Amino acid sequence: MSLRPTKRRLTVAAAGVLGLTLTIPLAACGGGGSDKASDAPKIDCEQFKQFGDLKGKTISVYTGIVTPEDTPYIKSYKPFEDCTGAKVKYEGDKAFETQILVRAKAGNTPDIAIVPQPGLLKQLVDTGKAKEAPPEVAANVDKFWGKDWKAYATVDGKFYGAPSGASIKSLVWYSPKEFKDNGYKIPTTLDELTALSDQIAAKGKKPWCAGISSGEATGWPVTDWMEDMMLRLSGPDEYDKWVKHEIPFNSPAPTAALDEAGKFLKNPKYVNGGLGDVKSIATTTFQDGGLPILQGTCSLHRQASFYAANFPKGTKVDENGDVFAFYLPGKTAAEKPLLGGGEFNVAFSDRPEVKAFQIYLSTDTWANLKASLSQGWVSANKGLDINKVSNPIDKLAVQLLQDPKSVFRFDGSDLMPAAVGQNSFWKQSTSWITGQSTQDTVNNIESSWPK
Structure with a gap:
């Protein structure tokens, strides 16, 4: 499994480079943080007494989450510090x-790393430095998360870390006013x-923009479009086989998924609303792709919850506002496949204070405290109180994550080898938009898969 930046982090970085106004913080990235600590659930200090006197102990946390998104994390650790006397x-x-793998191989590991991809988690396990999670953490994950989430932190039958934040990609952005005025139904x-x-x-009108x-x-x-369609047409088991290359990239199911995406993205009657023809999709930045909804020249835009950040300052993102999103539906109304991403707390030490901190991070208590301190942060923890979530689009994400019918799958290209997920899949998808056939596209990607 290759090491590379996730698409979620890539989009955050790109938004910053382009100087976009982040009016709604990104899902699963934390946020500018409020001081609503008084609203946070009380922490049970008794659960840590089994680990003895931890006063003066230090636990190091290493992560790619930087200022200002780090502030809510640091604040969320304080109740644990107050309970135990340990410092984080x-x-x-x-x-x-890049550096976490370098450090692991060199034996210079932190106590805990917040790992944003299952593939990187596996690489860290393969160094021999990662520690299995304590049984209390495994029990909490069994209680508060679905089996699919636990599986992403399990390597060769051993479980390594509780999930942290989560993000949702299976959304379609739209104008609530346009839908109301025209009688359109979700x-x-x-x-x-x-x-x-x-x-x-x-x-x-061209309904879709991209x-x-x-x-x-x-x-x-x-790639997100194709992954969503793969989940919807062929189901999670076939999706897993595709991501692991247990079936060829150019086999019937993936080919059908890309064709299904093409029914929307390559249909000249559907795209590219307010921006040009089908080929204009390739030259339109992803940040600009959904903005024509505000001008009324586009009605629908498939993009993740983080896309809220790309609308101009003052845009009301709400079911009765300027823009909102609905769930990209499944093949039937009863099915709820969900594409997204997330992070995991992986330990490299089994010292008592580290185990105690791992347990804290795996509780619904911490998830609710973190959500109350953050804007734009959600978790798939079933114990997360939706009232702790700060904005409507993230509340929608929590509703989907907590829906018992939802079946979550991690972003596929972030799990594939770099030669595919970060290279040929992106490049061939661009060629597909500009006229290359579906068959040539999947054939070319298949031929790029490492032998």
């Missing part, structure tokens, strides 16, 4: 995803989504 030393590093199946697209197109330009990472939004 937080180190944020933009080069984390679709509950893929067929209904197609029917809605046809209904809008019949009025002489942009996939992202510097060296141009093409990545297409």
